[in-house]
Amino acid sequence: MNKLIFEFIEANKLDILEEWIKTTKETADDRVVRVVSDQVFTSTSREFIDLIIANIKGLKEDYNTRLTDFAEKVVRLGWPLTFVTKGLHTFSTIVFHRMEESGIITKDNQLDIILEFDGWVTPITNEIVSIYSITWEKTVSLQKIALQELSAPLIPVFDKITVMPLVGTIDTERAKQIMENLLRGAVKHRSEVVLIDITGVPVVDTMVAHHIIQAADAVRLIGAKCMLCGIRPEIAQTIVSLGIDLNQFTTKNSLQKGIEAALELTNRKIVKVEGSK
Known part of the structure; x- marks a missing residue:
């Protein structure tokens, strides 16, 4: 210079x-x-x-x-x-x-x-x-x-019970990630019951339902039961109007109800201890 x-x-x-x-x-x-x-x-x-x-x-x-x-x-x-x-x-x-x-x-x-x-x-x-x-x-x-x-974490909440909370829109790429995380996590945590919580999913259309059904089928193939939680009234109405069949796995309207059902499936339940508020 x-x-x-x-x-x-x-x-x-x-x-x-x-x-x-x-x-x-x-x-x-x-x-x-x-x-x-x-x-x-x-x-x-x-x-x-x-x-x-x-x-x-x-x-x-x-x-x-x-x-x-x-x-x-x-x-x-x-x-x-x-x-x-x-x-x-x-x-x-x-x-x-x-x-x-x-x-x-x-x-x-x-x-x-x-x-x-x-x-x-x-x-x-x-x-x-x-x-x-x-x-x-x-x-x-x-x-x-x-x-x-972070988009599709599988979280162990109890022994043999895991939860996948989904938030936001589900597209094809994310659906693939959900499938991979579900299968890998279910095997890793030796899950008997896997709960998919869609409380945070704003829209459930035919494509989203199809991806969820595929994920549930894949989980069943590795020996675990799949449960769909967070079915809000508007989501239920959309599923019915679209003619989507979700009869092949259990559905619950909240994650709490789903966990209670999962505990029953694994021969456990939540009990209130005497003297507790």
């Missing part, structure tokens, strides 16, 4: 940082500024400027590590890629204008300095976009796995 640019940035780092933070805050999307405190915004901005200077100094190994760490940090903060790339453009613009005001950039050397700026900004922008994209894809992938695990 041009020695003039490098020396100017080094000598005016704090002033450039202050102007960069002020300009960025004024032009940034509200969601970028709103989600973090001023202290976090300032510290992250300082980290970004230090990162740019590390690139200018040619500290490649240190720069690559810090770039990856910075990308992971801004992804966690929820800052969009446009904010980061625009921030780099803002930085170069501030440096260029300040160099003009200082008389370092003249009509004679202006074209050469512009070419130097372009030769520096373009590669670092490409690197930031690449690392940010990779980090974002990795984060989304991990979040997707976590959501899949």
